[in-house]
Amino acid sequence: MNQDCWPVSESPFTHVHWPDHHPVGLVLDGVAIPGLGEQIYQWAGGQPFNAECLYVATRWEAVSDLSPWLVWLSGPEDPVLQGFLEQGAMQEQGYLLVSATDRATCTRWMRSHLQVEMAPGCEELVRIAHPALARRVIGGNLPRFPTRAVDRLIVPDRISEQWHLVEPPAVQPGSTGDQPGKMIGSPDLKGAFDAFNRRKGALQIWNNLDESVRNQLGGPDLMDAYPALGRILEEALGSGCNNLREVMQFLFATLPRQADRNAVMETAPPLDQG
Template sequence: MNQDYCCPISGSPFTHVHWPDHHPVGLVMDGVAIPGLGEQIYQWGGGQPFNAECLYVATRWEAVSDLSPWLVWLSGPEDPVLEGFLEQGAVKEQGYLLVSATDRATCTRWMRSHLQVEMSPGCDELVRIAHPALARTVIGGNLPRFPTRAVDRLIVPDRISEQWHLIEPPAVQSGSTVDQPGKMMAAPDLSSAFEAFDRRKDALQIWNSLEQSVRNQLGGPELRDAYPALGKTLEEARGSGCNSLREVMQFLFATLPQRADSNPVTETAPHWIKDEQ
């Protein structure tokens, strides 16, 4: 997999990446991160026609469609839905872009085949496939190996580096036209991707709760500068037996220089950490 920085996340990636002439471009958005996503897409569309798919519809997960990822097929780099997403959702990692290697219907079926994973025989779990950090590994990391080449490349926002990532396989491969099975199967590399996603999510949740003075001690004030130290501290905390975010926060403050005349754990830990059982 080739993965390169493309351009700052504050702008459109299509100022640096050519809009493909013969391949559909889709915007995948996370229904967990954007409440009322279907209505939001409609508002961004401004009454103009658009082609959108709620990916849980027509699957066994249709009952929880309020949390479903959506796939919107874009009309061009100035598509109003894309413009709305770029203004509000990209910097929050609420979705990503994909360039299809096939037609829209086939690519949509392929995306639906990656909504769930069988972690053990008869035990299926939903995959948050619309989150860009997870898509980078689950989809982007496997582009050369998928039997069906439905996705040509991904364009993914990264909050930590504040850049768009362009993810594409090392070489174009001729894939099979056979449909993927109805779900993914658990494998060691897939489990590692899920664990890395959970660790990253915890790190960002803790970062959001930290005061500026603590961020500076970690190498901030920008997340991209502080994240290596933050990630290392969290790994050490987990290795020391810290299992909850509250315990991780306490470990973090114990390893940082103490601020005079203050109790950082009490002052900085937000309500969801202090009240955690």
């Protein structure tokens, strides 16, 4: 993949030309944004917009409150895009895609990749609207999908504080479209999901550390502290820690001096929680 980067504090379309003949969509994460449909309406500010709840008309419609939404944008000044840039980009609440086809075909393609078949007849939902996961699962396979529905992804990265442009190489030697129309469990996909869960766990830990601990890890900025934080997380998991509290206790025991114990959460979810 070719990748270019720009500060997430700026609109990516300051650096990327808005395509003349390809639809641009904003994929928003219903897990990260409660009441997402209402939030889109508020961002639109009374202006007409074209948005689709991706769980509607699928077997997952019963949990549509957590559904990703796909908003088709009218241009770089679209009010929904502006609302996302102001509130959601830095928090990794969604990402942008440039379609390689028409809107309806791209929407059908996104719906077909909402789940992964981990075993014959056993499907699980994938958090496809999270930029870190989409960058690996969609962006990493753009040259190989048999249906070229997505041309490029533009994803925000909270850790580096940058936008990343993800697109397939201009020349794709040996590309035979060997990916099926739906996602099927594989070692590569399992690796992508495991990496996403570890990254999510590291960010949960970061959110619960005070300034003194962050500074010991190389902070106060996340991008500076993340290498040490990620390394300690790997060591903690390898030592048998399986929830956030245990990992943070391991972290305090690992740092050169003991940190403020008040940073430990009284109750913490498992690190691999969806």
